[in-house]
Amino acid sequence: MNRFDYVRAGTVAEAVQAFAGAPGAQFIAGGTNLVDLMKYDVTRPGRLIDITRLPLGDIAEHDGGLRVGALVTNANLAYDARVRSRYPLLADAILAGASGQLRNAATTGGNLNQRTRCYYFYDTATPCNKREPGSGCAAIGGVTRIHAIFGASESCIATHPSDMCVALAALEAVVQVTGPEGDRSIAFADFHRLPGDDPAKDNTLKPGEIVLSVDLPAADLSKNYTYLKLRDRLSYAFALVSVAAALELDGDTVKIARLALGGVAHKPWRNRQAEALLVGKPATRETFQAAADFVVAEARPQSENAFKVELARRAIVRGLSQAAAGTPQSLTDKRIQ
C-alpha cells in the first residue's frame, strides 16, 4: 500500500474541504473496495479522507419514500423493516451480493462507487485505460468471460459489479450529492456512465463530490418483483448476469414494467423500449420472450462471453415470470423456479 495522508472528517464541509488542494485525495467509507485496490497498487491515493464519522448513517422517511444515508451499511439497508416491506427488490439484491462480513462494512455510497472487477484493471502489469488512461485495454481479445455485452467501447469493455445498483436502477432512485460547487441530485440512470473514450470515469460525480444519500421514490413495486443472480458459484461471487424485475399488474395486464440487468455493461443496463413493449400486454411468457429478444438484439459479445447473450435472454424471461407470479428468487434455496 502506498503512503497517504489521513484526514478524519467531522462534518461534510470538512470532507469536501479536505479534498480540495490534495491531489489524489479519495474518500474512504467501508474500505472493502478501496483498501483492496490500494493493496494491489491499482489506486494510490495521496490522501484518504475518512468519512465514516459523518452523520449520514440513517434511513429516514422522505417524500413518501425513503432517504438512505450514504453511510448506511449494506446489511443495515437490506435488513431494515421498511426496506424489506416496501423495497424487497433492493433488500434481495443486496443480500445476493458479497458476504455477511463484507455487507456489514460496505456502505451505500461505497457500493455505488465501487470499481470494476476486470482482471486486467487489477493487474498493474497489463495495460488498462481505466487504471492508466491511454495505455490500452488488455481485456479486448483476452479473457473476457466476465466482461460487457452491452454498451462497451473500443477503450473499455468492463462491467459495473454491483448488485445493489441494479435494483436501484430498476427502482429509479435518486442520488443526492454535494461538492465544491454545491448540492445536486442525479437520477440513478445518469449516475453511472458508459466507458466511451474516457473509461477512467465510472460515473458522473465531479472531483470532490461526495454522495450524501440515495433516495427511494414512493412507487409501490413490492408485490411483483425478483432479483435473479446467475454466477459461477451459488454465493459470494459476482454476477455473470443478473436481472432486477418489477411489475405492476392490473389483473393479467402489465401496467408498469421495470427491468435492469447487472454484470453485462459498464452500468446497470436498462432498456426503456423493452419496458415499453411490456406495458399494456398480458403477463405471459410470449410477452416476456418478446421483450427479452428485443433487449439482447443489441448485445455485442466479446471473444469469450457469447454465452452471456443467451443467459441474459433466458434470465430476463425467467425473471419477469418470477415477478409476474409473485414468486421472487429465494436467496437460500438456490433452485431457480
Next chain:
Amino acid sequence: MHALRAVFAPTCSPFREKPFLLERLMLIESGSPVAADTRVGISLTINGQHRELQVAPWTTLLDLLRETLDLTGTKKGCDHGQCGACTVLVDGVRVNSCLALAVMKDGAEVTTVEGLAGLSNGGAGSNGLHPMQAAFVEHDAFQCGYCTPGQLCSSVGMMNEGHAHSRDEIREAMSGNICRCGAYTNIVDAIEDVMAQDGAAQDLGAAR
C-alpha cells in the same frame, strides 16, 4: 518511475515506497490531515482490554492484531476480503479485518478468537471455551484449522445478527468463510447445535 520502483523495491516489501521515519506521533483532530510519515494515537478495546496504540495510517486491523499485538489467532488467508479467515467482531459485528484500516476503528471494541470465550461468561462450553468453540470440537468442524478462528468469529457474529434459522440459511450466511479442507458439513452441524442450545436456553428463560 516504474522502472525505478522495480529495481529498488522488492514487490512484497511493506517499505517499497521509500524508507520513512515514524518518529512523529499525532492525535487525530477532525478535519486536520495527519501527514503520511506520522503515527497516530488510537485507542481500542481488544478482548476486553483497553489499549492505547500508535499506528501508521496504512496498517490494517489484521496486521495490527497479528504483527504488533501478537494476537496471531486471527489468520491471514487472502488479505483481500475473499476468504473470511481474518474475521473478527468489531463492536459485536463480524467484519474482515484485512480490509479495515486500524486508524478508522479508533474507539472500537474488537473481539478476536482469543477473546471469544470471554464473551460467553463461562457459558455452557467445556474447558472454558465459548459454546461455539466447544461445538466445533464436538462436531469435528475442522481439519487443518486455518479457517477456524474466522469461522468461529463469523458464526458468533451471524448468531448475533439473528437472520439465519434453517440449515440453508446458515450456509448462505456463512458463505463469506471459505474452508479449503471442506469441513463445511460439520461446521454447519456445530452451528445448528449451538443455535438449538441457544433456542432452548431462551425457551427456559435462562439468563445468559
